[in-house]
Amino acid sequence: MIELTNVTKEFKSKKRKIVGVDNVSLTIDSGEVYGIVGYSGAGKSTLLRCMNILERPTSGEILIDGIDLLQLSGRKLREARQSIGMIFQGFYLVSSKTVYENVAFALKAAGVPDKKIRPRVNHLLELVGLTDRTNQYPSQLSGGQKQRVSIARALANNPKVLLCDEATSALDPNTTKSILALLKKINRELGLTIVIITHEMEVVKEICHRCAVMRDGRVIEQGSTYEIFSNPTEPLTKKFIETILDFQLPEQLLETITGKLVRLHFWGELAAEAIVSDVLQNFSVKGNILHGKVEYIRDVPLGIFVMEVNGEPRETEAAIDYLRERVSKVEVINNG
Numbered sequence: 346m347i348e349l350t351n352v353t354k355e356f357k358s359k360k361r362k363i364v365g366v367d368n369v370s371l372t373i374d375s376g377e378v379y380g381i382v383g384y385s386g387a388g389k390s391t392l393l394r395c396m397n398i399l400e401r402p403t404s405g406e407i408l409i410d411g412i413d414l415l416q417l418s419g420r421k422l423r424e425a426r427q428s429i430g431m432i433f434q435g436f437y438l439v440s441s442k443t444v445y446e447n448v449a450f451a452l453k454a455a456g457v458p459d460k461k462i463r464p465r466v467n468h469l470l471e472l473v474g475l476t477d478r479t480n481q482y483p484s485q486l487s488g489g490q491k492q493r494v495s496i497a498r499a500l501a502n503n504p505k506v507l508l509c510d511e512a513t514s515a516l517d518p519n520t521t522k523s524i525l526a527l528l529k530k531i532n533r534e535l536g537l538t539i540v541i542i543t544h545e546m547e548v549v550k551e552i553c554h555r556c557a558v559m560r561d562g563r564v565i566e567q568g569s570t571y572e573i574f575s576n577p578t579e580p581l582t583k584k585f586i587e588t589i590l591d592f593q594l595p596e597q598l599l600e601t602i603t604g605k606l607v608r609l610h611f612w613g614e615l616a617a618e619a620i621v622s623d624v625l626q627n628f629s630v631k632g633n634i635l636h637g638k639v640e641y642i643r644d645v646p647l648g649i650f651v652m653e654v655n656g657e658p659r660e661t662e663a664a665i666d667y668l669r670e671r672v673s674k675v676e677v678i679n680n681g
């Protein structure tokens with residue numbers, strides 16, 4: 346478990362003081378994938394780097410499995426750091442070393458005996474799907490393959506935690522998906538705790554159990570990924586969610602609307618079509634679905650539909666009340 350309590354990191358230059366992280370408290374459970382999102386400059390990298398003391402916080406506490414990292418120094422801190430792997434957007438592979446040597450290097454540096462290195466590297470390269478690239482150099486690999494090498498290297502010494510600093514931001518959407526699938530597999534099979542910082546909600550949606558949104562060094566909202574996607578409260582969180590669940594209807598279409606427009610949210614396995622067809626059978630109203638989308642948030646469906654309801658005012662109200670009782674959330678967008 347990672348426990349951050351009142352973590353603050355200030356940077357002092359000659360002229361001014363910059364607060365990179367401002368009094369952040371977070372608990373990340375063992376075995377979970379935790380996402381931290383925010384725009385550039387929000388403090389995500391600084392917070393992540395505080396978690397393995399690459400950046401020493403100005404104040405606050407950082408406990409990993411109950412061990413207070415800020416109280417450690419020298420060999421003890423180096424040992425504690427070995428239990429925290431890290432991967433980066435820019436991969437940071439050694440260009441003059443082969444795939445095998447890049448991974449073996451992490452083991453050698455940790456003092457692993459030579460005869461244990463080869464089987465361990467082979468196992469890691471198999472885990473990340475790179476057995477056929479063992480003797481190639483980084484320049485011969487695609488971005489996705491380079492990230493796989495860096496994941497193998499980060500896992501070399503059996504860490505308990507993997508910190509990912511914008512690990513997929515330099516990759517195309519398909520390669521991003523394959524790297525996220527690999528991280529998901531590692532989390533499931535090795536029980537590794539994974540912390541991911543990103544500005545892409547797609548990443549959070551795919552693999553994070555829980556997430557936090559940062560702005561100006563502070564955490565402004567946190568919760569399960571499903572809660573955050575289905576019911577965001579902060580305007581910034583809503584903005585991030587809209588990158589995935591965008592429901593702007595064209596102006597021309599809005600001008601033709603004569604009834605009431607409602608946005609229906611279906612959380613989990615609620616059967617949207619059956620509920621909509623029920624309402625049309627039970628009330629003298631016409632219903633017209635203008636937009637509908639089902640997104641899977643870590644494999645759980647979240648459906649949002651925009652519907653025009655047309656009829657006598659009392660029937661329309663009654664139909665909308667009926668929907669309110671049956672769907673997760675109803676928002677009236679216009680009053681017709």
Ligand SMILES: Nc1ncnc2c1ncn2[C@@H]1O[C@H](COP(=O)(O)OP(=O)(O)OP(=O)(O)O)[C@@H](O)[C@H]1O
Pocket residue numbers: 356357363364365366383384385386387388389390391392
């Ligand atoms: N070494 C440093 N010296 C001075 N200021 C810094 C330093 N590192 C970060 N900052 C400042 O701290 C704030 C948070 O930066 P940080 O890099 O953590 O944000 P971020 O959310 O990770 O953004 P990005 O995605 O662009 O890296 C910014 O205002 C940044 O300029």
